[in-house]
Amino acid sequence: MRIATWNVNSIKAHFEQVTEWVKAEKPDVLCLQEIKCEDHNFPAAAFEELGYSCAVHGQKTYNGVALLARGKIENVVRGLPGDASDEQARFVMATVFGASRPVTVGGLYLPNGNPAPGPKYDYKLAWMKRLHALAMDMLQNEEAFVLTGDYNVIPAVLDMKRPEAWVNDALWLPPSRAAFQELVSLGLTDAWRALHPAEAAYSFWDYQAGAWPKNNGIRIDHHLLSPQAADMLVAAEIHRDARGHEKPSDHVPVVIELK
DNA sequence: ATGCCATCCAATGGATGA
Numbered sequence: 537m538r539i540a541t542w543n544v545n546s547i548k549a550h551f552e553q554v555t556e557w558v559k560a561e562k563p564d565v566l567c568l569q570e571i572k573c574e575d576h577n578f579p580a581a582a583f584e585e586l587g588y589s590c591a592v593h594g595q596k597t598y599n600g601v602a603l604l605a606r607g608k609i610e611n612v613v614r615g616l617p618g619d620a621s622d623e624q625a626r627f628v629m630a631t632v633f634g635a636s637r638p639v640t641v642g643g644l645y646l647p648n649g650n651p652a653p654g655p656k657y658d659y660k661l662a663w664m665k666r667l668h669a670l671a672m673d674m675l676q677n678e679e680a681f682v683l684t685g686d687y688n689v690i691p692a693v694l695d696m697k698r699p700e701a702w703v704n705d706a707l708w709l710p711p712s713r714a715a716f717q718e719l720v721s722l723g724l725t726d727a728w729r730a731l732h733p734a735e736a737a738y739s740f741w742d743y744q745a746g747a748w749p750k751n752n753g754i755r756i757d758h759h760l761l762s763p764q765a766a767d768m769l770v771a772a773e774i775h776r777d778a779r780g781h782e783k784p785s786d787h788v789p790v791v792i793e794l795k
Numbered sequence: 796a797t798g799c800c801a802t803c804c805a806a807t808g809g810a811t812g813a
């Protein structure tokens with residue numbers, strides 16, 4: 537079973553690229569972030585024609601996430617638990633089938649947090665606390681799960697081309713990294729890094745200042761796996777070629793394979 | 796680098812992103 541994540545920076549603006557990629561790659565599960573549309577404007581019918589079921593948690597203009605899966609989807613959760621007053625659409629989770637055992641997949645768009653310090657950074661750290669609490673709860677079940685998406689966290693120096701550019705950025709500040717590390721310390725596995733321990737590779741390149749031709753990127757799109765899912769992990773790949781497309785998203789797909 | 800580009804909604808610019 538192949539599980540992909542892709543921050544598409546508007547499903548409307550990049551619909552053709554996303555559907556072409558889906559046709560070519562045929563992932564079993566695809567988590568999309570920044571769809572930037574309400575539920576009723578998500579092109580679910582087009583994905584259903586390609587064989588997918590859709591769980592959508594949309595929002596006008598900003599944010600918005602979707603989870604697509606071949607076959608049935610069960611136990612859909614829309615919105616990150618832990619704060620009923622949170623109106624930002626940044627989390628969708630469901631149980632999918634087709635691997636050696638059922639897998640629960642959470643698709644997330646973690647808050648950017650800039651400028652830091654400030655209320656946006658406070659929101660980011662609070663959101664990460666809620667994600668930590670959810671992961672702790674889910675670990676009690678001893679089942680296979682994957683929390684994947686745009687984490688907006690650079691885990692380590694190896695995950696960026698120009699470390700000096702991110703010193704005061706919310707994606708790299710010590711509290712952000714510490715919160716990410718606390719997720720890993722619960723027993724979760726950063727799938728791509730586990731399979732490529734010394735490789736520098738990126739999943740985001742800014743639109744500005746020639747970041748793409750200079751390969752001035754960062755790795756911020758991750759799959760965190762429960763121990764039961766990590767036992768199934770056989771491959772992880774970053775589809776960097778997608779960034780070279782005309783009018784691309786600023787993120788590229790990241791795909792893992794579970795046996 | 797103080798968003799240089801890109802998206803959205805709306806409207807000849809503002810908010811947001813990382």
